[in-house]
Amino acid sequence: MSPARVAVIPVAPAAELEPTPCTPAVGARYGIPSAYVLNVGNFSPDKNLPG
Secondary structure, three states, rough: OOOOHHHOOOOOOOOOHHOOOHHHHHHHHHHOOOOOOOOOOOOOOOOOOOO
């Protein structure tokens, strides 16, 4: 493979993707409780996991 075709993708997210606190006004507008969990994954076993 030619080195010109290799692209390095950093593991860490960019600095602008830092968590932002949920203000009381935003929580009230969207119905978000003060403590919540955001899951952006799925339950599909697609990483060669048994099951």
